[in-house]
Every structure is written in C-alpha cells, then in structure tokens.
Amino acid sequence: MILPVPHSVTRVRWRVVFALFAIAAVSFLDRNNISIAATAIQQDFGLSNLQLGAVFSAFVAGYALAQPLAGRVADLFGPTRVIALGIVWWSALTAATALVPGGYAWSMGVLMAVRFLLGLGEAVIFPASNRMVGNWIPASERGLANGIIFAGVGVGAGIAPPLITAILIHADWKSAFYVSAAIGVAMMAFWLMTVRDRPEQMAGVSPGELRLIREGATARAEVAPMGWGAILGNRTLALLALSYFTYGYVAYIFFTWFFKYLSGVRGLDLKSSGIYGMLPFLAMAIASPLGGFLADRLTAAKGARVGRCYTASAALAVAAIFVALATQVADARLATLFLAGGAGALYMSQSAFWTISANLGGRSAGSVSGVMNMANQIGGVVTASLTPWLADSFGWTASFVFAACLSLLGALAWLFINPNDQLDTSLLQDQTDA
Template sequence: MRRPPNGGTLGESRVGLDTSAVRPRWGILALLFAISAVTYMDRVNISVTARQMMPAYGLTDQDMGYVFSAFVFGYALCQIPGGRLGDRWGARVVLACALVWWSLCTVLTAVVATLPVAGLVGTVGALVIVRFLLGVGESVALPNFNRAVADWMPPGQRGLGIGIAIGGIGIGAAITPPLASWVMVNYHWQSVFYLSALIGLVVALLWVLFSRDGRSDATAKADTIPTPVPWRTIFRSRPLWWLVASYTCLGYVAYIYMSWFYLYLVNVRGIDLLRGGWLAAGPFLAILLFCPLGGWVTDKLVPTIGLRRARLSIGMLGMALAGGLIAVGAWVESQTLAIVCLSLGAGWLYFTVGAYWSVTTDLSKTHAGTLSGVMNTGANVGGVISPSLTPWLADHWGWTASLLVAAGIALCGGLMWMKVNPEDGLRE
C-alpha cells in the first residue's frame, strides 16, 4: 500500500496522500467491503446450520458454545500478529493468503466428522480445532482493513473508509441466514459450507487481480525494513487501553448476535426455520446502514467540535442506545417489537465502529495495523466469553436476563469512552 513520508506522532504523515491514490481508493474500499462480507458469512453460517448439525452429531447448546468460542479464541489470539503482518508486508499479500486459508477451513467444517483428528478427539473436539483454525485465518482481516484505510484514505475520510470496509459484515451476515436456511432446507447443511468456501475463493481471486500496493520502488524498498514496534509506549498508553476495554464490551454484545440470534428467534421466540432466517438478517442490515453512517458522522464532526469530542460523542451515543434497545428487545413479549429493537440495537452498536477504529489511526498511523490488532483482541476476549456465557445465563435465569446482562455491558462500554483521548497520541 502507498505510505506517505513519515513524521508527526510516531510516524503520522504531515502531508496528504499522493493524488495518484485518489482513483483506486474507492475500488480498494469496495474490495475490502466484499472481503468483510465473506468473513462474516463464514462465521455466521454455522449458527444457522447448527439447527441440523447439532442433532446430526448429538451436540448440546453448551457444545456449540465451545465451538463458537473456539473460533473467537483463535481470532483473538492472532489479532496482534495479524496487524503486525499488515504493517510489515501490506494488506494485499496478507489478505489474499488469509482468504484462501479460511475458505479451506470452511470446507473442513463440512466434513469434520470424516477427518482423522475426529477419531482421536471426537467430533466436538475436531470441530473445535477446525473453527479455531478458521479464527486464526480470519484474525488478519480487520487489522489489515485498517492498514489499507490508513494507507489509502486521507485523515478526514478514515472514519468513513473503515465504516464502509467493516460495514461489509452487515451484508455478509444479513444474506447468510436466509441463504443458508434455503440451502439447508432444500439440499443439506454441508452444502452451506461448500457454497461459502466457493464465494471466498472467488473474492480472493478478485482481490489478487484488482487490488494493488500502489507503491513506488523506493517506497517498496523502504517498507521491507521493519519499523520497530514501540511496545513499551503501547502498553503505557492509557487512551489505548480504555479503548480496548470499551471495545471488549462491544465484542461481548456483537458475538451474541453472531452466535445466538438466529437460534434465539427459532428456539426462544418460536419462529420457523425459513422465516427465522429472513428475520435474523435484521440486525445485520442495520449494521450495513449504521456502520458507514457512524464513520461518516465522526469524520464530519472533527472540524466542528474537535477530534476528541467527535470520537467520544459517537462512541458514547451508539453504545448507550444499543444497550437501551437491547434491554427493551429482551423484555417485550411482542415478536415484532423485540426483533425491531434488537436489530436497531445492533445497528447503534456498530454506529460506533468508525470512531473506534479511527482512534487507532489517530494515535499512530505508522502502527495502525498493530494498534487495531491490540484493540480488536479486546473485542474478541469479549467474544470468547459471550458465546458460552450467554446460554449458561439463559439456562439459569432465562434469555431475558442473559440479554439484559449484554445491555448492561454495552452501557459500560459507552461510559469508558470518557477516558479515551485520541489527541494524546503515542509518544516516545
């Protein structure tokens, strides 16, 4: 990726992006949007196929909780290395390799019972291993989206850029429940994984063919020299760690939607399989709209109210509204009102994403991939916990209580924004 001359706080550029980067900029974002959609197709499909996979393999809700958490554990474990790979080699190579990796893991999910490892650790153990490896592959995605956005987008459009890129999860996660439900009902649940893997490989080919680094020879040579990561400065940055803590709260809530929303509609709200597939798209359609919108708004607010207030206001507002709407959706008896509130809750949750990811670039553009990897590790710590804790809470106190806990966690995440100041930067 094209990287302007370094300067400022830990390498932030003092000049704008080269004008030659303007035309391909939106093409890069379109490809990132597509990759984002694939990442969430590959992680959401199992929550739909679980309806047939669980009885086929004799899996319990708790078993599926372990499987969901295995993905997130692998995903969380490799966030920082994934971000560092992007800072070192660029997003083009890293994302191309990752797409092939996780498409292969998606195929293995479909045939997990036939794998030799299943004979050693059982089907549940084999499924946990495969989903862990899928998480490792997908871990490079979001940090490298941020790396690409930092390279291609000017400072005044980075919130919008990362909002568009991550907003692809909305379309990927929205189309997956109805598409996977239709394929599962008319063919077989394994076919869902085969189709997902095929789509991933097609997008990988498009990324290789149409993305580019856009670096001059001098820049390319300079980029082969690793930039030392200021780990001591990173670990001592209070704004970063409050950001990580807040994003952990977002991750806890987000993974409930990714792991349990479809099954919640079918098993708890009593909605049939096909209709549940369509209705489960609601939160992700809201994400598709709210994610880029939040990024655009935070960018527009910066010149008006300043960098810190622009990021903080979006973070606090989105998390507060998400928590309130989830609480209402959990409490009401009406199916329609519950689905509307829970869907809008997801939208407002992701309204904050542009602000979160922009702060990592505000702190240091040079190390944007690494910092976003640190932050996203937090989200996935929350994501490791919630897929298993959510059904446990539901078993003991009911689904209403389980979702109210999620609402409270979202509100806590919003309050933590009061301690985040991107203007502090990272200083040696």
C-alpha cells in the same frame, strides 16, 4: 479539519475501500454460517447448547489469540498478501468444517480444532485492513472509510440467513459450507486483481490523489513498526480495548446466538427466522457508514472529542437501551426490531474504534488495532459460552440485560479516551520540520 480536495484528484482510494468492504462481507458470511446451521449441526453431532457454545468459542479463541500477531505481520509484510493468505486459509477451513464426521466420541474435539484454526485464518482481516486504511486514506476521511468497510460485516452477516437457510431447505448444512468456501476463493482472485499495498504502487492514482493521501497520513512509508512495550503501555489503547471488549460481547450475541434465539426461544420457523434474522445485520450495514460519515463531519466542525468520542459513547448507550427493551416485549417480530435497533446503534460506533486506533498507531496501525481487536474477540469468546449459561440459569432476559450493562460500561470508557493521542511522534516531527 478536512483537507481541500485538489482538482484532477482520482478516487482510486475508494476502490480499495470497496475491496475491503467486500472482504469483510465474505469473511462474515463464512463465520456466521455456523450460527444459521446450528440446529442441524447440533443434531448431527449430538451437541447441547453449552457444547455448541464451546464450538462457537473455539473459533473466536483462535481469532482473538492471533490478533496482535496478525497486525504485526501486516505491518511487516504488507496487508495485501497477508489478507490473500488469510482468505485461502479460512476458505480451506470452512470446507474442512463440513468434512468433520459426526457420531464419534472425538467428533466434537475435531470440530472445535477446525473452528479454532479457521479463527486463526480470519484474524488477519481487520488489523490488515486498518493498516491498508492507514496507507491509503487521509485521516479526515477515515470515519467514512471505516464505516463502509464495516458495513461489509452487516452485509455478509445479513446475506447469511437467507442464503444458508435456502441451502438447508434444499440440501444440507455441509453444502452451505462448501458454497461459502467457494465464494471465499473467488474473493481472493478479486482482491489480488484490485489492490496494492500503497498508492505509489497502483496504476491510475493521480498526482493530486497521491498528494491528498500523503498530506493526510498518520504513518510514514517503509518504517518498521514500534516496539510492543510502547504499544501495550499506552493508556488510550487500554481504554479502546476495554470498550471494544464490551462491544464484542454484545456483537457476538448476534453472530452466535441470535438466530437460534429467534427459532428456539421466540418460536419463529426456519423461513421466518431467515427473513427476520437479516434485520440486525441490515441495520449494521446502514448504520456503520452513516456513523462514520457523521463522525467525520462532526470532527471537522466540533473536534475529535465530539466527533469520535462522544458519538461512540452515545451510540453504545443507545445500543444498551434497545437491547434491554427487546426483552420486555412479547411479540417476536417486535423484539427483533428492537434488537435490530440495538445492532444498528452498536455499529454507529464502529468506525470510531478503527479510526482512533489507526491514528494512534501510525506505522504500527496493524499492531495497535490487533491488540484492540483481540479484546473485542475475547468479548466474543465470553459471549459464546456465558450467554447460554446465563440463559439456562436465569433465562434469556438475563442474558440480554447483562449484555446491555456491558454496553453501558463501553460507553463510559469513551468519555476518558484521548482522540488526538499518537504513538508515532516521528511523523509529527517530520511535519514540523517540513
């Protein structure tokens, strides 16, 4: 049920959502730049496709391993300062990537180490963001809020192809990384000036907005997160993690191999790849808030099982169909349109993962979403290395069909998820006592 909105309710909470959207956009610009510059980096370092896949995997491995800890740190110390530290970390490592010299026996190892450390820094962004959503956004609005935040993924990844290719044409790949790092530093300043951990700490939040947020809360303020045993033993989280693993496998094809696929396999030149390479990410940016909006409305009208679970399941199934169909067309531009459809359908399900994990986790929303997102990133680790192996062994069609099959598995998992499960029963008791 959607809570009635009192008169004189400010909308400061949506400024916080916009700030999280901007953080997501910059984080994906900084992580996606390497896939755009992949060919130039391969030439500088003398890397094969499999070796480049190992470099991609190094980032995702660091990102994945740090997820549960990142979420727990955000729960304990507050998401604002944790995100600020993450931005400083990843911006420094983005610049450091450009400083690694090529041509030495140890060059690839150093490059992988830098990318691994960069992944550690970026790991805090979405678990901390989910804790921020838990603090600021009533449960009835979380689908749209998460959809807007993850639209930043599409915007950042969509900006990357034209921006990075323009720099590649006029300078070199190292300059592109320096520009990305500078954008990150500017974003940190914006972040610290814009947000606070909780609405009580933020100027301009009206009593009506504060009441709306508190009435729709799923976490009590200033309460320690739950123990890992209760979190890791939860069936709903296990199913979320399984589905998000399959989601991550498909998504990381776009974030790692898609641009190289367009130029190396489909034969598009650098300029055309930069233009058509934007399409899946633009589809993500549009579909993510749309999926969240529809999920909120359907949840209000039909209940959480229809609004969250069935919509996410259907979106992942449609994504599988589009990805598989893309392999069956000869024209590169038409294939890109099919893949863009797959990316958009995939991101229609995005808000459901983060809304359910925030509601499930309550005061441990960062920790719960960190575990879930670790599964997603493990899917990315597998993608980065398995995709080129499948392509070299069986062809690129096999790579995409395998991804489509995994997406169907993720769709199936959603049919068994309990959307009303909550780990933090203390909040339910507080509401009952009141």
